[in-house]
Amino acid sequence: MQILSVTAEIFPLAKTGGLADVAGSLPKALQAHGIHTRSFVPGYPGVVRALSEASAITEFDNLFGERATLLAGRAQGLDLFVLDAPGFYNRQGPLYTDTHGREYADNWKRFAAFSLVGSQIARGLVTNWRPDVIHAHDWHAAMSLLYLKYAGDDSVPRVLTVHNLAFQGQFPAYYFPELGLPAEAYSIDGVEYYGDIGFLKGGLQAADAITVVSPTYAREVMSPAFGMGLEGVMNERHVDVVGIVNGIDLEVWDPSSDPYIEHHYSTRVPLRRLPNRQVLLRQFGLPNTCGPVFASVNRLTWQKGMDLLAATADEIVRNGGTLIVHGQGDEALEAAFMDLMRRYPQNVGVSIGYDERLAHRIHAGADAMLVPSRFEPCGLTQLYALRYGCVPIVSRTGGLSETIIDANDAALHAHVATGIQFTPIDKQGLRLALRRALRLYRLRRVWEGLRRQGMKTDCSWHRSAARYAELYSELLNPDMRLVRSA
Numbered sequence: 001m002q003i004l005s006v007t008a009e010i011f012p013l014a015k016t017g018g019l020a021d022v023a024g025s026l027p028k029a030l031q032a033h034g035i036h037t038r039s040f041v042p043g044y045p046g047v048v049r050a051l052s053e054a055s056a057i058t059e060f061d062n063l064f065g066e067r068a069t070l071l072a073g074r075a076q077g078l079d080l081f082v083l084d085a086p087g088f089y090n091r092q093g094p095l096y097t098d099t100h101g102r103e104y105a106d107n108w109k110r111f112a113a114f115s116l117v118g119s120q121i122a123r124g125l126v127t128n129w130r131p132d133v134i135h136a137h138d139w140h141a142a143m144s145l146l147y148l149k150y151a152g153d154d155s156v157p158r159v160l161t162v163h164n165l166a167f168q169g170q171f172p173a174y175y176f177p178e179l180g181l182p183a184e185a186y187s188i189d190g191v192e193y194y195g196d197i198g199f200l201k202g203g204l205q206a207a208d209a210i211t212v213v214s215p216t217y218a219r220e221v222m223s224p225a226f227g228m229g230l231e232g233v234m235n236e237r238h239v240d241v242v243g244i245v246n247g248i249d250l251e252v253w254d255p256s257s258d259p260y261i262e263h264h265y266s267t268r269v270p271l272r273r274l275p276n277r278q279v280l281l282r283q284f285g286l287p288n289t290c291g292p293v294f295a296s297v298n299r300l301t302w303q304k305g306m307d308l309l310a311a312t313a314d315e316i317v318r319n320g321g322t323l324i325v326h327g328q329g330d331e332a333l334e335a336a337f338m339d340l341m342r343r344y345p346q347n348v349g350v351s352i353g354y355d356e357r358l359a360h361r362i363h364a365g366a367d368a369m370l371v372p373s374r375f376e377p378c379g380l381t382q383l384y385a386l387r388y389g390c391v392p393i394v395s396r397t398g399g400l401s402e403t404i405i406d407a408n409d410a411a412l413h414a415h416v417a418t419g420i421q422f423t424p425i426d427k428q429g430l431r432l433a434l435r436r437a438l439r440l441y442r443l444r445r446v447w448e449g450l451r452r453q454g455m456k457t458d459c460s461w462h463r464s465a466a467r468y469a470e471l472y473s474e475l476l477n478p479d480m481r482l483v484r485s486a
């Protein structure tokens with residue numbers, strides 16, 4: 001089976017968050033099911049540079065006003081189609097914003113162009129290659145499904161995965177005439193969205209199947225609190241919505257061979273993990289105390305509950321713990337953490353920025369990983385933490401509630417607990433969770449049990465890749481689908 005994956009990010013070539021990790025690792029996992037994926041990505045400088053054996057498939061003289069070339073090639077074990085359009089993608093800084101963090105004004109055009117070409121690949125633009133299924137990820141790629149639908153071509157089933165409903169690609173309606181869609185596409189069944197145009201909304205209407213990244217999130221998005229304005233569409237399409245938990249790439253995240261960490265370890269030799277803690281504390285200029293090292297590797301945003309962490313960090317400090325924060329995001333939150341570091345130089349270390357290597361080192365060195373998200377479709381940080389023996393402390397929402405087993409009495413007794421979950425998701429909830437963690441950390445055997453159980457957890461793509469494979473097969477054999485849901 002051949003899949004066309006349409007994605008604006010792909011690890012290790014272009015990443016701002018979890019979307020890249022999933023788009024980069026799912027193709028590898030699908031191979032075991034006889035599924036071959038070709039990923040279509042924008043030609044950011046890092047992507048074009050990494051391409052080997054690149055060949056030009058076709059040229060566009062005027063793609064939304066820019067010249068572009070569709071390339072095919074390989075990079076880092078991935079089979080790629082790349083839209084090389086320097087006017088759109090050859091820019092410095094992050095993928096969607098300028099170096100000052102401002103969204104590019106032409107993002108609507110950058111990703112409409114990308115999506116249009118994605119739909120054309122699905123329709124046979126590349127000689128001798130057509131996918132059996134097109135699988136688009138998030139708002140940047142969602143319109144590829146809508147372009148396909150309005151081209152009147154229903155021969156290729158359309159899957160949309162929503163990694164985070166908070167990012168929707170909403171733009172003023174006056175761009176609609178430039179999208180090259182028929183007039184009827186500006187409607188409730190198409191791209192019209194509260195009087196604007198909504199790229200994700202359009203994709204949701206055009207998809208044959210919609211996946212979100214955990215079953216809990218699939219239920220949550222049906223409500224106004226999590227649906228972010230799209231709960232109506234989600235409810236209307238509920239029969240076609242399915243939640244599939246993300247897996248992680250066990251080769252990229254492997255403490256027994258990780259090139260980014262100094263001391264390798266595994267469940268068989270867990271004590272070898274300890275020196276990584278010392279390396280980490282030294283790197284942040286912090287003393288090596290007997291209290292726990294709490295960490296956070298995250299976007300510094302409201303979604304991730306980082307304001308809650310900034311407001312409760314004193315609980316860690318007062319109880320002899322250490323806090324290490326690595327991330328970037330809202331300026332006010334960056335300033336709040338820098339301020340904490342100035343106030344508590346012996347207990348708080350902060351690094352503002354985005355650094356893959358440091359992220360690995362923190363997972364390998366810290367005792368606990370804090371993920372106090374207000375909502376979290378799946379979350380990957382807590383899965384990496386499990387694998388690295390760093391006990392996750394998570395809010396009870398979305399995929400966090402499904403991937404971490406809370407250290408309650410029954411779970412501890414049955415030796416299945418892997419971390420701490422807390423609710424309500426507010427300052428008091430997090431404060432109490434920190435106190436629980438501090439208490440459990442003092443019970444060394446209990447804490448080691450949590451760590452060990454976490455490291456044994458299967459976070460691989462094994463089960464979830466099978467779910468995607470099953471979904472693709474169902475779409476290609478609709479009879480099978482009817483039998484299943486009967």
Ligand SMILES: Nc1ncnc2c1ncn2[C@@H]1O[C@H](COP(=O)(O)OP(=O)(O)O[C@H]2O[C@H](CO)[C@@H](O)[C@H](O)[C@H]2O)[C@@H](O)[C@H]1O
Binds near residue numbers: 016353377379381
């Ligand atoms: N400062 C930093 N330096 C280096 N690396 C950093 C970093 N800050 C974050 N990262 C990395 O970025 C990724 C974040 O992935 P998450 O899944 O946790 O959240 P994100 O909101 O980006 O993803 C969205 O999509 C994913 C994928 O489906 C869902 O799991 C999630 O719930 C949803 O919000 C991880 O690989 C993490 O290590």
